[in-house]
Every structure is written in structure tokens, then in C-alpha cells.
Amino acid sequence: DTAVSQTPKYLVTQMGNDKSIKCEQNLGHDTMYWYKQDSKKFLKIMFSYNNKELIINETVPNRFSPKSPDKAHLNLHINSLELGDSAVYFCASSRGAGSKNIQYFGAGTRLSVL
Amino acid sequence: GQQLNQSPQSMFIQEGEDVSMNCTSSSIFNTWLWYKQEPGEGPVLLIALYKAGELTSNGRLTAQFGITRKDSFLNISASIPSDVGIYFCAGFIIQGAQKLVFGQGTRLTINP
Numbered sequence: 001d002t003a004v005s006q007t008p009k010y011l012v013t014q015m016g017n018d019k020s021i022k023c024e025q026n027l028g029h030d031t032m033y034w035y036k037q038d039s040k041k042f043l044k045i046m047f048s049y050n051n052k053e054l055i056i057n058e059t060v061p062n063r064f065s066p067k068s069p070d071k072a073h074l075n076l077h078i079n080s081l082e083l084g085d086s087a088v089y090f091c092a093s094s095r096g097a098g099s100k101n102i103q104y105f106g107a108g109t110r111l112s113v114l
Numbered sequence: 115g116q117q118l119n120q121s122p123q124s125m126f127i128q129e130g131e132d133v134s135m136n137c138t139s140s141s142i143f144n145t146w147l148w149y150k151q152e153p154g155e156g157p158v159l160l161i162a163l164y165k166a167g168e169l170t171s172n173g174r175l176t177a178q179f180g181i182t183r184k185d186s187f188l189n190i191s192a193s194i195p196s197d198v199g200i201y202f203c204a205g206f207i208i209q210g211a212q213k214l215v216f217g218q219g220t221r222l223t224i225n226p
Binding site for chain 1: 144145147149151154155156157158159162164200202206208212213214215216218219221
């Protein structure tokens with residue numbers, strides 16, 4: 001009965017490859033997010049979707065393309081992976097997009113680009 | 115851009131001691147949150163603060179939303195081994211698209 005689930009948990013790949021990370025939430029939330037956590041544990045938002053519409057895009061390289069097929073899913077596709085993409089990527093969701101809405105995080109996907 | 119300065123970056127304490135950490139910013143936030151992250155997991159919300167001056171407790175945890183809306187602190191009393199982890203403050207900015215900005219984290223280590 002995991003609330004926000006991401007797959008895979010670990011992803012090891014070569015530079016230049018294309019990969020996807022999937023996220024699903026069963027909380028009935030309208031808003032979903034992708035965050036990146038670097039090696040120093042700094043967490044930064046990448047994207048936010050509300051009702052399948054993109055509302056935040058934080059100057060992320062266009063090699064990163066989020067896709068929200070429905071409100072419960074937000075996937076992240078990364079083209080032409082680079083060494084600097086190695087990080088832990090967290091999906092999160094909240095009932096709405098405003099500041100009173102608590103964000104619930106998944107367990108993360110650790111991406112290692114070799 | 116908006117930044118949260120969280121301190122200390124790390125703490126090494128004895129079990130039973132009290133812990134205090136804080137976040138400051140040059141920007142005003144309308145919500146302050148405190149999260150805890152354990153190894154291999156995502157951040158989990160501990161306390162949410164919505165009003166300037168608000169003081170809220172959750173068990174042994176107490177947090178306050180600064181009166182200037184530019185700072186917040188988190189205290190943990192009588193620490194226990196399971197308090198180990200990284201604690202993050204986070205604030206919601208109020209200009210433009212509302213988004214959560216995180217502090218750099220405080221890594222708490224407890225010696226039994």
C-alpha cells in the first residue's frame with residue numbers, strides 16, 4: 001500500500017543511453033513532482049504537474065522530459081545521459097499545488113551514469 | 115534565487131541530549147516544513163508551520179515559524195538512536211509558481 005512508488009530503485013547505465021523512471025501515487029493527489037538530490041544531499045525541484053499539466057519547469061536541460069499520462073503517474077525520461085546526471089531522483093505528490101499542500105515523497109531512484 | 119541556509123551541517127551528540135537546528139533566508143516564506151530523510155528513503159514530513167510565530171510540537175520535536183517569516187528552528191529533546199538521519203527545512207516561496215525550496219540539510223549522528 002505504498003503511497004508514492006518509484007521504479008526502478010537503482011539504475012546503472014552508460015553515458016549516452018536513454019532511460020526512464022516511473023512514478024505512481026495512490027493517494028488521489030492532483031499534483032506530482034520530480035526532484036533531484038545531488039551527492040551533497042541538496043534537493044532541488046525539477047518539474048511539477050497539476051492535473052497532467054506542467055506548472056513548474058526549473059531550467060532543466062531538455063534531455064529531461066516528464067510525461068504524465070494521468071493524474072496518478074508522472075514518468076521521467078532522460079535522453080543522452082551524462083555523467084552529471086548521476087543523482088538520486090525523487091518523485092513526490094500533493095493534493096494540490098499551493099503552499100498548504102503537503103508533499104509526500106517516494107523512496108527515490110539512484111541513477112549512476114558510467 | 116531563493117536560498118535557505120540551514121545550520122549546523124552536521125551534529126554528533128550523545129543519546130539523551132537535546133538537539134537544535136535552524137534555517138534562515140533573505141526571502142519571506144509563507145510555509146515552513148521540516149522533513150527527515152533516512153538512508154535509502156525519501157524525505158518524510160515531521161512538522162508543518164503555516165503562520166508567523168507559530169510553535170508546533172510533534173512528540174519530542176518542536177518547531178517554530180519565525181516572526182519575520184524568514185527563519186525557522188527545529189528542536190529534538192532527549193534524542194534516541196532512531197533520530198539519526200538528515201533533517202531538512204523547506205519553505206514555500208510566495209512569488210510566481212509556488213514551489214518548495216530546501217535547505218542543505220543537517221546530518222544527525224547519535225552515539226549510544
